[in-house]
């Protein structure tokens with residue numbers, strides 16, 4: 437029996453679209469450079485830190501001569517961080533670009549993420565090998581990892597490996613942190629006059645790596661469409677059975693772009709946006725009061741069912757929880773050895789309570805036991821709590837239940853409340869990329885080759901005008917330093933790419949805010965259905981609501 441689905445077979449043969457500039461021969465495409473750029477803030481500090489690569493101009497490709505595109509080169513590629521649909525197509529686009537320039541050029545894939553380049557673990561990507569991955573989800577073509585390339589020791593090891601393999605350009609496919617490291621690597625290589633270029637590609641389902649030049653990171657389109665399909669299915673079930681409230685946590689480490697996009701796609705009764713919680717300084721109990729109010733109002737209208745969306749990162753945006761988590765992170769990091777000797781939860785929480793401030797100790801005490809346990813679990817490699825493992829959806833359900841009991845005892849609520857909880861995250865990260873992501877990713881990879889051929893380094897591959905058909909997309913690159921600012925990380929001021937959170941004064945949030953009261957009380961569910969790969973344009977090629985609203 438074959439292991440290959442019919443869709444998989446069909447997707448191997450799918451031809452992704454490219455911006456129209458790429459209908460020309462590689463040697464007939466030249467770069468046009470704009471004006472010098474500045475970082476988003478902290479210009480003086482960043483200029484000093486990125487002496488060799490700071491302030492380069494934006495690049496756009498246009499028709500013109502570039503004989504260098506035909507040079508034989510060796511390129512290395514790295515997949516970094518969490519999976520996002522379309523990663524395989526970035527590699528396919530890069531490979532096809534390199535080979536179009538010169539069939540003897542080679543592409544090496546570093547295995548298992550950034551650690552591959554320092555441990556010299558790589559494979560040569562061949563046409564035959566690649567064909568089994570075109571237009572498919574996942575990062576399994578070469579694997580991914582979360583190792584950070586940030587020390588000079590790492591950079592020197594990477595340089596040695598590149599020299600050994602004759603690699604003169606490295607393409608790093610990653611989120612804001614990985615691209616920050618790409619900027620540091622590019623700067624180091626440039627300062628050393630190593631002749632090795634570094635190009636970044638914007639990846640993350642979270643959608644928080646964006647700015648004026650990067651309209652969206654790849655993977656967001658497919659992941660949000662996958663979650664929206666599932667949410668729509670649950671809505672229909674909820675509206676049919678009319679007996680459950682579904683609380684759905686949606687992935688997104690920090691920003692609420694995923695929850696917001698899914699809300700715009702499906703019209704749930706409740707959507708919490710972390711950035712709004714932070715801006716309005718809402719406490720946990722205020723959030724619970726708001727959710728409870730909607731549950732009670734719908735119940736009075738005879739609708740004891742509904743759907744609520746909760747962003748994964750919420751807990752870190754609730755003011756008192758943010759302080760609690762930061763105290764916990766510090767206490768656990770500073771006393772790691774002692775903490776490791778505490779084997780029971782009771783011992784851990786007793787010791788933690790003694791070390792927390794009065795306010796945080798109270799905030800910790802009102803949390804249900806299972807959430808307290810999750811807050812004390814293992815940290816990530818950077819010492820941070822792993823939010824995807826905190827069951828915020830269950831926390832909200834438990835606290836709403838308690839509130840409703842109070843109201844029931846006081847004779848203020850006579851309805852019923854029965855709930856189900858869900859977490860959608862991993863379900864969407866490796867889906868078959870939508871047509872949008874297939875073409876966008878292929879274009880980002882193809883375009884990365886042209887940034888290399890133009891001799892640029894410290895740039896991010898940028899494809900703009902994405903709300904339009906692919907033929908109207910504009911291909912170019914932006915300097916990584918342009919997206920940077922200085923932030924305090926673990927007590928130290930560091931250069932980092934600025935994370936894009938949901939802006940409350942921008943069109944996507946405004947469109948949501950204008951409709952949410954109606955969606956809360958009047959069941960207005962919208963059912964997007966599964967991603968369609970073949971069929972009418974408006975069904976198969978529609979970008980996200982966020983992108984459409986932002987482009988207006």
Ligand code: FBP
Nearest residue numbers: 517518611640641642687688689824
């Ligand atoms: P990236 O920022 O690396 O793209 O990863 C995002 C993400 O999918 C988050 O949404 C989620 O919080 C996290 O990765 C989960 O990480 P892990 O894969 O380590 O469980």
